[in-house]
Amino acid sequence: MRATAGLVLWLFTVSQGMETSCDGRRKDAQCYGPLAGEIVIRLMDKIPFGFNWEKEQTILVRARNGKSPSKIPKRFSFTPSNGMLKIENLMRNDSGNYTLIIFRNNGTQIENRTLQLFIEAPVNSVHLTSDCKSIGEQLISCSANDGDSPQYKWSLNQKPLQDSDLLSGSVQANSITLKTGVSGQLVCSVRNNVSQIQKEVQLSCVFINCTSNGTLISKWLPEFAKIMCDKPTFGNQSHPSQNYLPIMGGILSALLILLLIGLAVVCRQKKKKSGIEDQEELTYADVRIVNQSTRSIKVREEVEVEYGQVKFSERPRRTVKTAKDDACVYAQVYRGR
CATH class of the missing domain: 2.60.40.10 (Immunoglobulins)
Known part of the structure; x- marks a missing residue:
């Protein structure tokens, strides 16, 4: 004024x-x-x-x-x-x-x-631009398209912009450079004695390292520039020399541990199955006494039958023929599993 x-x-x-x-x-x-x-x-x-x-x-x-x-x-x-x-x-x-x-x-x-x-003349419009520089600093320019004697004022996240946020310039200048890492909503207010108008921009400089239509892009750009990437591999304010070897080593170690655990489980299951097949099998004999009608046989009143455990080896069964004329004691053999 x-x-x-x-x-x-x-x-x-x-x-x-x-x-x-x-x-x-x-x-x-x-x-x-x-x-x-x-x-x-x-x-x-x-x-x-x-x-x-x-x-x-x-x-x-x-x-x-x-x-x-x-x-x-x-x-x-x-x-x-x-x-x-x-x-x-x-x-x-x-x-x-x-x-x-x-x-x-x-x-x-x-x-x-x-x-x-x-x-x-009142200020009716404002032009606000943001440009990301080589190490992540941001150049912001705010200019009135018309109006007499415009005055500028900046605010960041609804608070007055501080000199500590600036790499160069003044909080009352129309062009400033913000330090790397400064982010949020930046507002430029322009006024004179008869008018006041403001415009805002969202600060979002990120390092983009990707290809766009076969061309390598490796620099700091506004976040919306990610849409240029064919397959974006950008990082948020990070340097392209990041080392991903520790991450890959951790993934490979985890896969190796899972593989060893799987082999141990398979071997244990095979061993358990083999042990079951080698267990002894018990076979009971069903003993019957048959009286042949053609001959008279005196049978003891008390017949004691003893059951025993019969072991069989892995051989084919044989059929045993019995004489028809003699009283026979035969056994039906059942193989238990």
């Missing part, structure tokens, strides 16, 4: 600088209006008996007898109830020194005070 000998009063900015409001009731006040916009100036609390509002001794607004102004330009309007003067479609030549003279009913002056009005 320009230096002033008096009190500078500009109150607020509306709709990107298209309308401003100013309190001109104090002497030597300064007001700022947007080019092609409008400004509302409060000249007084209530309408006096008479007043003139002049620019360089040229009367622009004149009122008498406590009534609405009898003389006023087409772009001007005055509200007697609150003493507000509105100027529309501001032009460069509206800038200058204005004087308010208040009269008594006898024509003598009660008050004479001055006001400076400055017309500035």
Whole structure:
């Protein structure tokens, strides 16, 4: 804001600088209006008996007898109830020194005070660019496409940007270089006396090491550049000389351990199966006594039958023939598993 000998009063900015409001009731006040916009100036609390509002001794607004102004330009309007003067479609030549003279009913002056009005072009748009450099630092440039006397202010993650985050530049400059590792949401705010606008960018420089259509890419780029990779092998802010041998060694060691465990399980199962086949098999004999009808045989009242364990070797079974004429004791042999 320009230096002033008096009190500078500009109150607020509306709709990107298209309308401003100013309190001109104090002497030597300064007001700022947007080019092609409008400004509302409060000249007084209530309408006096008479007043003139002049620019360089040229009367622009004149009122008498406590009534609405009898003389006023087409772009001007005055509200007697609150003493507000509105100027529309501001032009460069509206800038200058204005004087308010208040009269008594006898024509003598009660008050004479001055006001400076400055017309500035508002900032309507901002261009923000981000560029990743060789070691991961980021060059950020913020520029107003229009507007008079723009001023710049930076914030990172909703907090004011600190000098400790900068590799070069100033927090009030429109171009800065951020240190490697600085990340988050960066906002550039641009303002002047009649407007304010801001634009933001998401910081995301990563090292990309991949091929794109057969061409090797190996440098720091914004994260969205990953889409260029055929088969991305990028790393997040890492150096291309990373050594992956420890990782591969760990994977191979794990596979070797799993292979040894599998072989041990298979050998144990085979050994267990072989032991079962070698176990002794028990065979019981079913002994029956048959009385042949053609011969009378005296049988003891108590016949004791003894069962024994019979061992068989792995040989084919043989069929034993018995004589029909003799009383025979035969056995049915069952092989148990």
